[in-house]
Amino acid sequence: MLSPMDRTVKEVDNYEVVASFYDYLMRHVQYRRWYRFVVNVLKRHNLHEGKLLEMACGTGNMLMHFAKAGWQCVGVDKSQAMLNVAAAKLADNKNRVELICGDMRDQRIYGNFSAVICLYDSINYCMGESALHDALQNMINNLDSGGVFIFDICTINNCRQNFHNYSEKEVFQNKEYTRKATFDPFTHQQINEFWINTIPAEHVVLHERHVQQIFRISQVDEIVKDIGSCEIAGIYENYTRRPGSEKSDRVHFIIIKS
Ligand SMILES: C[S@@+](CC[C@H](N)C(=O)[O-])C[C@H]1O[C@@H](n2cnc3c(N)ncnc32)[C@H](O)[C@@H]1O
Numbered sequence: 665m666l667s668p669m670d671r672t673v674k675e676v677d678n679y680e681v682v683a684s685f686y687d688y689l690m691r692h693v694q695y696r697r698w699y700r701f702v703v704n705v706l707k708r709h710n711l712h713e714g715k716l717l718e719m720a721c722g723t724g725n726m727l728m729h730f731a732k733a734g735w736q737c738v739g740v741d742k743s744q745a746m747l748n749v750a751a752a753k754l755a756d757n758k759n760r761v762e763l764i765c766g767d768m769r770d771q772r773i774y775g776n777f778s779a780v781i782c783l784y785d786s787i788n789y790c791m792g793e794s795a796l797h798d799a800l801q802n803m804i805n806n807l808d809s810g811g812v813f814i815f816d817i818c819t820i821n822n823c824r825q826n827f828h829n830y831s832e833k834e835v836f837q838n839k840e841y842t843r844k845a846t847f848d849p850f851t852h853q854q855i856n857e858f859w860i861n862t863i864p865a866e867h868v869v870l871h872e873r874h875v876q877q878i879f880r881i882s883q884v885d886e887i888v889k890d891i892g893s894c895e896i897a898g899i900y901e902n903y904t905r906r907p908g909s910e911k912s913d914r915v916h917f918i919i920i921k922s
Contacts, residue, residue, distance in 0.1 A: 673859070673871045678789075679722075681860050681870050683745035685836040686723050689843075698783065699729035701903040702814055705918055706779055709812045709897070714778035717806050719768045719799075720786030724750030724761070731757040738774050740766045768799040776808050782815040788854065788876035796879065797887050804894050804921060813894070813919040820878050822913040823847040823854045838863050852878045881908060881915055894919050 682689065706712075713734050721727055721739030723746055730737050737760060741747050747763045754761045766772060768782065769790065780803045790796040803813055830845040841860045848855070856874040881899060888896055897920050898905070901912040908915030 671867055671869050673869050676870050676872055678872055678874050679743035679746050682858055682872055683749050688836045695725040706812055711778050716779045717774055717777040719782040719803055722746050724753050727761055731760040737761045739763045742767050769795050771802050774806055777806050778808055778811045780807050780813040785818045787815050788818055791877050801891050807921040809921055811921045816914050816916045817879055819910055819912055821911055823878050854878055894921050
């Protein structure tokens with residue numbers, strides 16, 4: 665048996681290895697409930713079907729619901745490993761879903777969409793206001809006039825309460841991973857680190873370090889207003905229509921393109 669001293673740590677890109685157990689890591693997330701929340705918001709804005717862009721689509725859990733409901737979807741993600749998992753999951757719906765490797769901060773038009781979504785803290789991978797501005801601008805640019813853009817942010821409160829000095833160790837299939845989460849109250853950065861071993865243990869431990877910037881609602885609000893050509897139709901707490909606040913764990917922004 666190898667002792668920790670015999671092992672070397674190799675840095676890998678975000679999600680390069682985590683992709684293989686991402687759905688297990690997120691097994692507590694109720695994607696169906698989340699989908700219903702999103703679809704109800706879209707319906708309230710008279711969108712029942714059409715073209716949807718999901719930015720940072722990950723392993724395709726949300727795309728799956730939209731494709732099955734008849735939406736024509738494009739899923740974009742920076743991680744090819746995450747997209748590979750999504751492609752396998754969406755194989756039966758591939759006529760309804762196109763998956764593209766891309767960066768949300770790049771100004772790139774993927775088509776004309778009646779709905780754009782970017783969920784589950786993905787926007788928090790924008791490190792700083794300038795990157796956030798670019799990402800939001802790009803997503804708004806991909807929307808048709810009257811189209812709806814829904815994204816969420818994780819709050820400082822959520823990070824402080826649930827993701828500071830948090831750790832877990834799990835085994836999934838042939839991998840054992842340790843996750844450690846810390847929140848820096850000064851920089852407002854959320855850091856999630858993963859150390860991943862294969863079973864049986866090899867000499868190399870793979871390491872992913874994820875850094876996310878946690879923004880205040882007022883910061884995001886100002887950036888959206890600065891971008892213009894859209895209006896904020898709602899800022900909701902979690903999966904409800906209650907007003908979102910810094911006390912919420914998660915806040916959804918609902919944006920309508922002019
Ligand atoms: C927490 S996961 C969320 C995935 C998916 N939205 C979900 O709900 O499960 C964050 C995703 O954001 C993607 N991501 C991070 N930075 C990105 C960027 N600059 N452009 C596009 N995708 C990015 C990651 O590759 C990852 O798939």
